[in-house]
Structures are given as C-alpha cells and as structure tokens.
Amino acid sequence: MKKLTILGSTGSIGTQTLNVVEANPDAYEIVGLSAGGNVELLIEQVRRFRPRVVCLASKPLADEAKLHVPFGTKVVYGEEGLIEIASEAEADTVVTAIMGSRGLNATLAAIDAGKDIGLANKETLVTAGHIVMKRASRKGVAILPIDSEHSAIFQCMNGEKRSAVKRITLTASGGSFRDRTRAQLEGVTVDEALNHPNWAMGAKITIDSATMANKGLEVIEAHWLFDLDYDQIDVLIHPESIIHSYVEYVDNSVIAQLGMPDMRVPIQYALTYPERQPTQTEALDLRRIGKLQFREMDFARYPCLRLAYECGRAGLSAPTVFNAANETAVARFLAGAISFLDIERVIEQVLERHTVAAVPDVAAIGEVDAWARIEAASI
Ligand SMILES: NC(=O)C1=CN([C@@H]2O[C@H](COP(=O)(O)OP(=O)(O)OC[C@H]3O[C@@H](n4cnc5c(N)ncnc54)[C@H](OP(=O)(O)O)[C@@H]3O)[C@@H](O)[C@H]2O)C=CC1
Ligand SMILES: CC(=O)[C@@H](O)[C@H](O)COP(=O)(O)O
Numbered sequence: 001m002k003k004l005t006i007l008g009s010t011g012s013i014g015t016q017t018l019n020v021v022e023a024n025p026d027a028y029e030i031v032g033l034s035a036g037g038n039v040e041l042l043i044e045q046v047r048r049f050r051p052r053v054v055c056l057a058s059k060p061l062a063d064e065a066k067l068h069v070p071f072g073t074k075v076v077y078g079e080e081g082l083i084e085i086a087s088e089a090e091a092d093t094v095v096t097a098i099m100g101s102r103g104l105n106a107t108l109a110a111i112d113a114g115k116d117i118g119l120a121n122k123e124t125l126v127t128a129g130h131i132v133m134k135r136a137s138r139k140g141v142a143i144l145p146i147d148s149e150h151s152a153i154f155q156c157m158n159g160e161k162r163s164a165v166k167r168i169t170l171t172a173s174g175g176s177f178r179d180r181t182r183a184q185l186e187g188v189t190v191d192e193a194l195n196h197p198n199w200a201m202g203a204k205i206t207i208d209s210a211t212m213a214n215k216g217l218e219v220i221e222a223h224w225l226f227d228l229d230y231d232q233i234d235v236l237i238h239p240e241s242i243i244h245s246y247v248e249y250v251d252n253s254v255i256a257q258l259g260m261p262d263m264r265v266p267i268q269y270a271l272t273y274p275e276r277q278p279t280q281t282e283a284l285d286l287r288r289i290g291k292l293q294f295r296e297m298d299f300a301r302y303p304c305l306r307l308a309y310e311c312g313r314a315g316l317s318a319p320t321v322f323n324a325a326n327e328t329a330v331a332r333f334l335a336g337a338i339s340f341l342d343i344e345r346v347i348e349q350v351l352e353r354h355t356v357a358a359v360p361d362v363a364a365i366g367e368v369d370a371w372a373r374i375e376a377a378s379i
C-alpha cells in the first residue's frame with residue numbers, strides 16, 4: 001500500500017488524485033492533505049480519507065477546521081504547516097498540486113525527507129529547477145511528472161538512452177482563444193478565457209493555456225526534468241490534445257504518447273510507476289476521433305511563449321521573474337483589474353526592469369520572486 005500526502009488536495013489535480021485513490025482503495029493510504037482556503041471540501045476529504053495531518057493556509061482557517069475534523073486528526077497551517085505535512089514520516093510519495101511557486105519550500109522539504117514527488121506544480125521547477133533536481137538526485141528520490149506533456153515524454157523515454165534523444169515536442173491545445181486573431185483578443189472576458197476547449201483545470205493554468213505562458217512554463221519544466229537544451233525542446237499546436245507529446249530519436253524514429261485528455265491517467269502513472277494499472281477513464285478510439293490536426297506555433301501570436309524561451313535560455317534569475325510576474329498578472333486579470341492582453345505586457349515590462357543575476361539559492365529566489373510580484377502589481 002502506497003502512503004500519500006497531497007499538497008493542494010482541494011484543487012483540480014488534488015481532487016483527481018483522490019479520485020484515483022478512491023478507484024483503487026486497497027493500493028493507497030492518505031497520510032496528509034493540504035488546502036488553501038476551501039475548509040468545507042477539506043473537511044469532507046478528511047472524513048472520507050482519514051489522513052493523520054491536514055494543513056490550511058492560515059490559523060483562522062485551521063481553527064475553523066479543528067471544530068469539524070475527527071478527533072486525532074492534526075491540523076496545521078501556513079508555510080510551516082505545509083513543510084510539516086510534506087515531510088511527515090509516514091508518507092512514501094508527496095503529490096505537489098499547489099498552484100504557483102509558493103509550493104517550492106514544501107517540495108524541497110519533501111525531497112529532504114526522502115519522499116518521491118508526483119510533480120504537478122510546474123512553477124517550482126521553473127523557479128528552482130537547478131535546486132530541486134540536484135537535491136532529488138542527491139537524496140535518491142524520484143521526481144515523477146504529472147503534467148500531461150511531461151508524463152508523455154517520460155513514458156516515451158522509458159528504457160531509452162538520453163543520448164539517443166534528438167528532440168522532444170510538447171503539444172499545445174492553443175487554449176481558449178486559439179481561433180481568434182490578436183486583434184480579437186482586445187476586451188475578452190475572464191469567463192471566455194476560462195473556457196478551455198479540452199481540459200477542466202484550475203483558473204490560473206487555464207489562463208496560462210490561453211496566453212501560452214503554460215507552454216512556456218512547460219518548456220522550462222522539460223529542460224529540468226529531462227536535462228535537455230532549449231534547442232531540443234519544440235512546441236506544436238495540436239487542437240485535439242490526443243497526442244500528449246512526443247520524442248524524436250537520433251534514428252528519426254518518433255515515439256508519441258496518446259490518450260483521451262484526462263489527467264487521471266498521468267496522475268495514476270506517477271503513482272504506480274513503473275507499473276501500470278487499469279483506470280476508469282475513457283479509452284481512446286481513433287476511428288471516432290477521425291482526424292488529428294497540427295498547426296505551427298506562432299511566436300508573434302503568443303509572446304508569452306517567446307519570453308519564456310528567452311528566460312529559460314538566460315537561466316539564472318530570469319525564469320523566477322517570468323513566473324512571478326505571470327502569477328501576479330494572471331491574478332490581476334482574474335480579479336478584473338487588468339485586461340487579457342495586459343498579462344503579456346506586465347511580464348515583458350517586469351523582465352525589462354530586471355537585470356539577470358547569479359544562480360539564485362532558495363533565499364535569493366524568494367527575494368527575486370517578491371521583487372517581481374511588487375513590480376508586476378505596480379504596472
Ligand atoms: N489542473 C490540471 O489539469 C493541471 C495542473 N497542473 C499544475 O498543477 C498545479 C495545481 O493546478 P490546479 O489543480 O489546476 O490548481 P487549482 O487552482 O485547482 O488548485 C490549487 C490548489 O492549491 C491550493 N492553494 C491555493 N492557494 C494556496 C495557499 N496560499 N496555500 C496553500 N494552498 C493553496 C488550493 O487550495 P484551495 O482551493 O483550498 O484554496 C488548491 O488545493 C499547478 O501548478 C498547475 O500548473 C499541471 C498540469 C495539469
Ligand atoms: C493538462 C495539462 O497538462 C495542461 O498543462 C495542459 O497542457 C493545458 O493545455 P494546453 O495545451 O492548452 O496548455
């Protein structure tokens with residue numbers, strides 16, 4: 001029986017991870033769960049899965065939860081609480097499904113405590129891939145990708161030598177505005193932007209899909225996960241999201257991973273790796289799908305992707321600034337404070353104000369991240 005802690009159990013990835021657990025209750029035990037502010041759902045999850053410890057974002061939320069959780073469930077809160085549940089002695093694997101770079105310290109704590117990581121929280125790798133990957137390798141823990149494209153690449157590379165890889169291609173649905181011109185993006189609403197064509201996800205990543213910042217974050221995530229140069233990481237628009245990504249080898253063989261767009265498949269693969277287990281998801285029927293389409297990526301149409309490649313190549317503090325500026329801009333767009341096209345303008349302007357600095361340690365990342373958020377909020 002695998003013992004799991006889920007950071008961000010009330011979100012899209014968190015709830016789908018619990019679906020996977022519920023579908024195979026003999027295979028998993030839930031040790032820890034964390035939520036931000038959704039106390040009600042967390043309490044319901046506690047009653048169903050009986051974790052030993054749960055975490056909420058603040059003390060008042062934790063105090064509220066204490067009134068309702070069964071006797072014996074420990075309730076902690078804040079960054080310290082998150083670190084405590086991430087390093088809880090009993091867990092074998094920690095699923096990182098918190099949104100944003102605030103998941104970094106808890107991810108590092110889980111690695112230091114020897115836990116394997118089911119990694120959904122791509123922002124932690126974007127901001128600190130050099131630290132996360134080095135620590136994981138030193139500790140001998142596995143970083144198992146949950147992000148659909150990275151799970152696909154991971155599956156396609158299974159048993160292959162890294163030196164045999166020529167390049168990888170990450171597929172992109174194109175997001176909610178894929179059939180609009182840039183001129184048609186003026187004045188789009190939050191609700192329109194949240195209407196992803198293929199995936200039901202949290203709000204922030206859905207906006208990132210529409211700006212293509214998500215693919216930019218994923219390019220940097222792939223650089224760290226698979227130790228590839230940016231020239232070896234390509235992106236392609238594939239509106240159906242059936243081919244989740246593919247690897248091209250030096251002999252020109254291409255291995256792709258296909259499936260219906262359902263995150264329960266990559267989540268489960270990260271939990272069962274190197275084994276596979278049946279799932280209750282829909283099987284792929286290519287006769288019914290009929291045709292698969294592909295479009296060249298247009299970097300002028302999607303400046304956030306261009307900026308992400310530039311930041312990835314620049315390395316050092318640049319990806320932290322890109323990520324923090326993006327998180328802040330997306331939050332402001334969701335709050336109705338700026339327009340959709342302002343997201344890319346904010347990121348670009350914050351990057352212009354930043355001088356790329358030496359390889360940051362965790363403290364320096366925190367400082368650069370905080371600076372970029374203040375700048376992004378001021379524009
Ligand atoms: N959704 C998807 O299909 C995919 C997601 N990912 C990645 O997975 C991660 C999670 O995404 P997703 O599940 O969509 O996001 P959601 O917004 O749906 O969920 C985010 C989770 O983080 C918690 N959270 C938010 N703020 C805080 C905080 N201050 N302190 C502690 N916890 C907090 C939320 O708690 P609460 O709701 O209780 O406030 C929730 O549990 C992201 O990094 C995303 O890029 C990657 C691939 C696919
Ligand atoms: C499901 C998943 O992995 C998301 O990151 C997905 O990739 C978003 O879709 P886009 O292809 O639109 O970015």
Ligand SMILES: [Mn+2]
Pocket residue numbers: 147148149218
């Ligand atoms: Mn993805």
